[in-house]
Amino acid sequence: MVKQQLDSALRGSVTDLSDKLDALEARYPLDPALAYSYACSALHEINSLARELELAGHSRAEIVMMFARIRRTMASSPLGFHMQNWPSGYHGDFGAVEYIASGVNRAQADTFAFSLEQAMLHSGIVQQHRYKLHCQSEAYLRAFGEHAFRPRILSVGCGGCRDLLPLLCVLRHFEGELVLNDIDAAALVFASERLRPATQHFRTVCANITSVVRLLRQEGRFDLIVAGGLFDYIPDRLLRHVLKGMYRDLLAPGGAMLFTNIDEGNPFRPLMTYAVDWELIERSREAIRALCEESSIPAECVEFEREESQLTWIVRLRK
Template sequence: MDQLQAILSHAHAQFTADPSTEVIDRLAQELGTTFDHAAMTGELEAFQALCRAHPLSDLLMLDPYSRRAVDKPRGYAGDAVMLDYIYRPSRSSLDGLASIVHSATTSLPNAKSILWRRDYIATMIYNCMRKKECPEVMSVASGHMRELDALRDMTADTNVTITALDQDPESIREAKQTYHEFNILARPKSVTSLLRKTGGSERFDLIYSAGLFDYLSNALATSLIKAMYAQLKPGGFLSVGNFTCDSHGRGFMAGFMDWRLIYRNEEQMRALADAACPKASQRIFRDQPGNVVYLELFAE
């Protein structure tokens, strides 16, 4: 942990002398290697304890985005309200060091991947709308559905029905109120409800899950992929994303934000797909910022 201590102390001295977003960005990049070593050697608890006890942590917690991750008012980091700091930035209420840290954390490459994800999902929905008169879409762990912000920019059409499945009814309520012109069907349930569905007639042209798989074990992820794929219409497709093992902010998130994900690379996503739907046509690719791997499965 000597290397970690040196990285933290150097960043603290730099930020104290000359506060800038560049210091935070370099810190996030440097923490990746020490995080990987801690994970490999079973020292993640010590890694996080050292980060959280360092004076640098007090400065970083001036940022409401990072603070919400630590506080977990809805029981987990990365909730829909927290992600809105990235999707819908508003820094007018912040000044000084808080503004600098917040600007840095919400513009790191990982945050850019979240914005890329919004636009990617919006494009998928838009393409469905172009192909069918009124496609049926399901968002699993839907959150606030900020992809509809991007969809609004693409088209004024609203010829789509979207089933929003999320365990948080507040998130679904926010989506329905904000995007009232869309036909959003509320399903305030856990994602495990999909596993209990037997013999239902409901089918979809597109099913997607943006950030859920970062929290799922291999067994649950496999079962959920199989269950979602079974609900596709002929010609429909499924898309799920997962932050990668070498994603930019993984050490910063775990060390300071108490935000731990289950990371997967392309081969690991392929293994999930092969276990869940061995005969399905698949596509696996990485997003443009390079931090998220996507799995798409296509129904015949």
């Protein structure tokens, strides 16, 4: 009986929140500061309600069905729509990274969708992407300095190379080799168009993560390998194989590798799972360290740092 009462109360809360969001959409224009506050509050309410439903034993399919009206409101934001539909066919596509990194609100002004999108663009889970990109940019700069602008660099899952955008002026002096890898041919075209005005010292390899290790292992070693947030989407069994191959076969002695991973206990996970469709593989520091050990990477060669939002691990490997 108690469980039934709790379930009824939670379903009522879903209806109440759905009604509130519908009313906010209908009431525009509102005072901008008030509208933004309502939007931030809505994201937190969605997140907490989704978690309560999980704890009550509801399946993913059940929660998504109950959230139908909430998901419709989220999709009124172009960013929310993108993260529900993933037009490139995979989660975390380069279009989303470009969207997030730009920080530009593309929703129609004077609508609740605009306030909702602004709240999403200001959220910690979005901010951590920008912080990660900054760390990746710093890794490139460090390699340029250490190798007199002639390093051999591999960017795996490079997307549109947003992490190189702040370095275009510096890249004019680059005389090494930059190998850009992604599974998405459109991302590589976008990246090439972005970099070509600054440097011709790059080439693209369109292949999945396992194939790129096999294809490049005969071509010489890299002074820097950057994997960004790619490992958020790679299961443990495959990641062990990838880490071992990259560290053993692709990274030069004295070289560095940087990758990131969302930490265990991501507080935005319920919102990401049920209001949109963005699922990440969370890993604790201990889990990442164990994967590195199982990939024959010495513990003393692994360094951890959190980016500024404290949601994601920045992992640096030295050889």
